Amino acid sequence: MFDLKQYLAEKTALVNKALAHALPAANTRPAALHRAMRYSVMAGGKRLRPILCLAAAEAAGGNGTQALRPALALELLHTYTLIHDDLPCMDDDVLRRGKPTCHVAFGEANALLAGDALLTLAFEWLAGTIPPSPYASNRLILELARAAGSQGVVGGQVEDLSSEGKKPNRAAVNYIHLHKTADLIRAAVLIGGICGGASRSELKALAQYGEKSGLAFQITDDILNETSSRQKLGKAAGSDRKRGKMTYPAVYGLDTSRKMARRLAGNAVRALRPLKGDKQALAALVDFIVTRKL
Amino acid sequence: MFDLKQYLAEKTALVNKALAHALPAANTRPAALHRAMRYSVMAGGKRLRPILCLAAAEAAGGNGTQALRPALALELLHTYTLIHDDLPCMDDDVLRRGKPTCHVAFGEANALLAGDALLTLAFEWLAGTIPPSPYASNRLILELARAAGSQGVVGGQVEDLSSEGKKPNRAAVNYIHLHKTADLIRAAVLIGGICGGASRSELKALAQYGEKSGLAFQITDDILNETSSRQKLGKAAGSDRKRGKMTYPAVYGLDTSRKMARRLAGNAVRALRPLKGDKQALAALVDFIVTRKL
Numbered sequence: 001m002f003d004l005k006q007y008l009a010e011k012t013a014l015v016n017k018a019l020a021h022a023l024p025a026a027n028t029r030p031a032a033l034h035r036a037m038r039y040s041v042m043a044g045g046k047r048l049r050p051i052l053c054l055a056a057a058e059a060a061g062g063n064g065t066q067a068l069r070p071a072l073a074l075e076l077l078h079t080y081t082l083i084h085d086d087l088p089c090m091d092d093d094v095l096r097r098g099k100p101t102c103h104v105a106f107g108e109a110n111a112l113l114a115g116d117a118l119l120t121l122a123f124e125w126l127a128g129t130i131p132p133s134p135y136a137s138n139r140l141i142l143e144l145a146r147a148a149g150s151q152g153v154v155g156g157q158v159e160d161l162s163s164e165g166k167k168p169n170r171a172a173v174n175y176i177h178l179h180k181t182a183d184l185i186r187a188a189v190l191i192g193g194i195c196g197g198a199s200r201s202e203l204k205a206l207a208q209y210g211e212k213s214g215l216a217f218q219i220t221d222d223i224l225n226e227t228s229s230r231q232k233l234g235k236a237a238g239s240d241r242k243r244g245k246m247t248y249p250a251v252y253g254l255d256t257s258r259k260m261a262r263r264l265a266g267n268a269v270r271a272l273r274p275l276k277g278d279k280q281a282l283a284a285l286v287d288f289i290v291t292r293k294l
Numbered sequence: 295m296f297d298l299k300q301y302l303a304e305k306t307a308l309v310n311k312a313l314a315h316a317l318p319a320a321n322t323r324p325a326a327l328h329r330a331m332r333y334s335v336m337a338g339g340k341r342l343r344p345i346l347c348l349a350a351a352e353a354a355g356g357n358g359t360q361a362l363r364p365a366l367a368l369e370l371l372h373t374y375t376l377i378h379d380d381l382p383c384m385d386d387d388v389l390r391r392g393k394p395t396c397h398v399a400f401g402e403a404n405a406l407l408a409g410d411a412l413l414t415l416a417f418e419w420l421a422g423t424i425p426p427s428p429y430a431s432n433r434l435i436l437e438l439a440r441a442a443g444s445q446g447v448v449g450g451q452v453e454d455l456s457s458e459g460k461k462p463n464r465a466a467v468n469y470i471h472l473h474k475t476a477d478l479i480r481a482a483v484l485i486g487g488i489c490g491g492a493s494r495s496e497l498k499a500l501a502q503y504g505e506k507s508g509l510a511f512q513i514t515d516d517i518l519n520e521t522s523s524r525q526k527l528g529k530a531a532g533s534d535r536k537r538g539k540m541t542y543p544a545v546y547g548l549d550t551s552r553k554m555a556r557r558l559a560g561n562a563v564r565a566l567r568p569l570k571g572d573k574q575a576l577a578a579l580v581d582f583i584v585t586r587k588l
Contacts, residue, residue: 089402108383117444124439127432137431145418150411
């Protein structure tokens, strides 16, 4: 029986240790910037994207080692999106993971620039891994850049902000969740798979898995925002509803949203069939994604 | 006799046409984002970094064609820094190149996200060029990421902001100008040189040229901010002094600053000696950098 709790504990420790080691030291000039970068990256979090990346490498028959550096880059990318999303001109959040957000702790300009630096550092770290044949040497950069760019995460964020207060709308919420969240999760498993030596058909399977589990993740996030407590979330609960955010519960209601998340999780697990490596972790992770309480 | 005016006109037209063609169309979803990206990139500007990149490729004996895509990526990177620098939490500028800044035209959130998307797209475009042997396939990405990151442009920007209102200080202004400005200009000529097939000794020469001319460029910018008019600059003149910015004129006075810029320009030209290709443009460009009126 696969022990996900043990797996998460081991991988989280691995990722945290490697991040703490690889990030510029807090006293590197300019110290305010490097302190802000480390503060946000080391604030905790589930490390879901790097762990999915490592698990995808294993599912492709590789070992996690080839995918570690790209996995860390994914966490930098994710952290930059959180810092910028929390800024006053965006979601204007003061709490993240139970701690003051980056701009509250370091000022708005430093937070903006820490986000910029983390996005840049993600590409620097990613460039440290050349994918195995038959993949082109620039493939990892292209996967991340497309997932993170104007028709990926950034595009999703723009639509998320501009849809605030608008009438709940299926097409809009689907666009937002696909791009704001699922694109990066799909990139995480694709990058892991490529590093682990996935065949082209295995890569297709991982893309399916990533998209379904990414959507399931964001729907579950929406549900938790509606139903959980500030204490559990580490940030204000019910904030989506207060802002008139375009969420799955707003469009479909809580019950249907829960069913949709579970259905997507099932589809994600079924998508794993073509993979020839050890896919226990990927299967367990998508179950975790839809049953987690924070 | 080398005709710089003609050279600038040709290369500017080439870069502008290629940018207009390569950027996502303004109606690409989300349209507000892509309009903001195009607005800022196509707002004009000297296209100095892409032109230096193309000229460096020629100076290394290559032709500009190999360096065109990376040259465009450099302009995206530069534009992202301008958009973010102009934001209210940074320099809070309302005019850029005689037009409303991006956040004035599109709102703060869209401007922030347009900057993020341009930074990301710069890496996507750069990944479209694999450098010639003996350079590693990830070399262009690494050059740009290091120049743009927390110990490059972003680091320089943090020190620039945190030194506002402080006592003029040689070490501080040197750090700021080296990183805020010269790092990206050095990367531009290094990337061009690599694409043009520069030898390792030619690359060293280009690094020298880039650093000297980059410093000369920022010193000249400081001087123009102090002495030019709003009409010529396309933005408020004298704004650096008003904000207590750490500039060369503030530290050394105008006369010494002018002399230093000219001395750096001379050193930049002398650094070109080892280059075996056509270096007329690079030599003329550094002269342009210190004699320009805007």
